[in-house]
Amino acid sequence: MNIYNTLTRRLEEIVPMKRGRIRLFVCGPTVFNFIHLGNARTFVLFDSLAKYLTASGYEVFYLQNITDIDDKTLKVAAQTGVPWQDVSSRFFEEYLRDMKALGVDSVNVYAKATLYMDEIRSQIRRLMNRGYAYETQDGVYFHVEKFRDMGELSGQKLDKVVPGSRVVPSEQKINPVDFVLWKKHKAGEPSWDSPWGPGRPGWHIEDTAITESFFGSMYDIHGGGKDLVFPHHEAEIGQMRAISGKKHLARYWIHGGYLNMGADKMSKSAGNFIMLREALKKYTRQQIRFFLLNANYASDLLYTEELFKASCEALDRIQHAYDMALENVDRRESNTLSTGYYLSRIKGHLDNNFDTRSVFATLLEMSSEIFRTGGRLQGDSASGAIETFQYVDNILGILAQGSAASDTGRIIEGILRLREEFRRRKDFSTSDMIRRILEDSGVRIEDDASGTKWKIG
């Protein structure tokens, strides 16, 4: 497939280092709170991408780090009076619950930073040995001037970066943009032993320590939100390439855009965010995934109630056409549909920089064609349409399966047959009463030319 590579600023064909196998690493959350819808966007993107690569025949290993020790963790621990380990483990569990609720299930390993202290120390030691790191009174720092390609990912020139524009830089650093590898122990903070005294790791070193232990010094794809390009991913590249001397850390860098509220980026510090947990109470996982994927992954996406509603209506059309195809799979009728045409276009869109929005547009075109036939599809066309819907659903996770076959479904169908009998006898007061009672129980009733449809919720 072709994908936009932040590193080269070009669309590039993905060619794995090891034939048929792709190693994917994505920056996971710092687990000090619930995640919000903006975080979810990134995780849905890479979950879908991993599934697409798998569907395309690759064996994908998807690794994600979990930052379980950080300033923010300690802050929450101090504020709530809970040990920091409990903050991390609790919100890690909550994160897993959220991912499960969203249908994100493609990650092979979630690696917690604190379990990789040996690897972290080893990397810092090697950086020291090679002269890329130096020790001060308060920590160990990466000496950015020593790494010649610093800035290759973001295009930033070292001398043009305005350091500490809002933060006072440490006066002990050689260059103000040098970043910390090891923070020496401060009173009241947790610490681990090291050759530089007790302390805890800097943020950037966690990721390279983790990826090195799983993938070695170089792998295929590194993903994350675009806010991580600079300085975080730049720092990762500096650390690992300084150690390995290789040309790359990852060959392909993929970055997802933000989810914005009005003009502003959704962020916890700005207070303008929607927790994924809250969104899941209001919307289905399919609606959330559809909304998040109904955009160019690299562009910022605007969230408003109105836009979310419009997206849900588009999804309803697709779901409706899918249900129609499912109902017609065994019938013999006269209409045909060129489903092969749609499926190949869909695959083309996914192949072209993972253009999920065009996939949905194509699915909507196919849906319209199904509606125009009145749903009376020939058996082959119906199964072709179903195959197309399910191909997309397996990757993007946007469709609900019909529930008519369940026990509940059979009981509801029975009640509806009773109502139908009253309607046939023109006893509308009784039939309306049945409808009202069903609706009070959360079953939505819709009559149309082909019969009565129902839906829970």
Add this chain to the structure above:
RNA sequence: GGAUAGGUGGCAGAGAGGUCAUGCGUGGGACUGCAGAUCCCAUUUACUAGGGUUCAAAUCCCUACCUAUCCUCCA
């Protein structure tokens, strides 16, 4: 100041040299005991401005203007 990505119809957004996606909204209609839902048709000279290349440009090149983001923890 530096870096990156952009400016497409009422709105949201694909497209990336030559048939104006797709959804919402709006206007008509179909269906229906009612209600709701659903479907169909229409909204076809929309591509920031000015130059240029070309038989042909929203799409390529130059200039200008504007916007967002990053340079601080952040998906």
